Amino acid sequence: MNLKPLQEPVGTEPPRRGDRQEQCSSCHTPDSAYLWTDERWRLKSPPSPSGLPVVVILEPRAHLDLGDLSTMHAAELGVLTVRLERAIRSLESVAQVHVNRWGDGTAHLQMWFLARPKGYLQLRGPFMTMWDEILPAVDEHEWRMNLEYISAWLSDDLERTPKGRDPSGTDVSRETARFLRSACGHRRRRTWPVGPPT
Numbered sequence: 001m002n003l004k005p006l007q008e009p010v011g012t013e014p015p016r017r018g019d020r021q022e023q024c025s026s027c028h029t030p031d032s033a034y035l036w037t038d039e040r041w042r043l044k045s046p047p048s049p050s051g052l053p054v055v056v057i058l059e060p061r062a063h064l065d066l067g068d069l070s071t072m073h074a075a076e077l078g079v080l081t082v083r084l085e086r087a088i089r090s091l092e093s094v095a096q097v098h099v100n101r102w103g104d105g106t107a108h109l110q111m112w113f114l115a116r117p118k119g120y121l122q123l124r125g126p127f128m129t130m131w132d133e134i135l136p137a138v139d140e141h142e143w144r145m146n147l148e149y150i151s152a153w154l155s156d157d158l159e160r161t162p163k164g165r166d167p168s169g170t171d172v173s174r175e176t177a178r179f180l181r182s183a184c185g186h187r188r189r190r191t192w193p194v195g196p197p198t
């Protein structure tokens with residue numbers, strides 16, 4: 001195995017995809033291609049399963065990069081990041097969730113959420129994105145169920161009211177609990193070590 005030599009720095013940075021909004025693929029993709037949407041945010045996944053149990057991407061609906069977000073966008077991004085991390089980490093097959101924004105590929109903000117499968121300690125750390133490409137793809141049915149679960153959790157969380165809180169006292173509201181019973185079974189439920197979002 002040989003190390004790649006470090007290339008000389010270029011004088012001018014190359015353009016990113018979507019630097020011109022009229023050519024931005026995110027801006028021209030309809031809501032129907034996304035897992036979940038609201039007025040200002042959209043959540044999508046790659047088109048097919050990969051080596052990790054869950055990979056999802058959160059984008060602002062508007063053509064904005066991280067440093068362009070308004071205070072309201074920034075506050076919502078924080079709340080959504082925590083809710084998504086909770087939703088993904090609640091899956092039985094998931095141990096940890098990596099949250100990344102690289103910024104080199106596209107001018108339209110993309111926040112990546114990548115799930116490390118439980119027990120696979122070798123995948124810990126920054127090389128997990130490479131393992132996602134190296135490992136055989138996860139079972140497609142399981143992958144789709146995971147995405148449906150996350151989408152349901154997110155929709156329910158945003159509409160949560162104190163009245164809708166699950167009577168068992170877990171951080172799972174009544175609608176999500178109903179979805180879990182019908183689609184996933186109780187095995188996916190988990191009581192959180194932390195309190196529900198306020």
Ligand SMILES: [Zn+2]
Nearest residue numbers: 024027063108
């Ligand atoms: Zn865009």
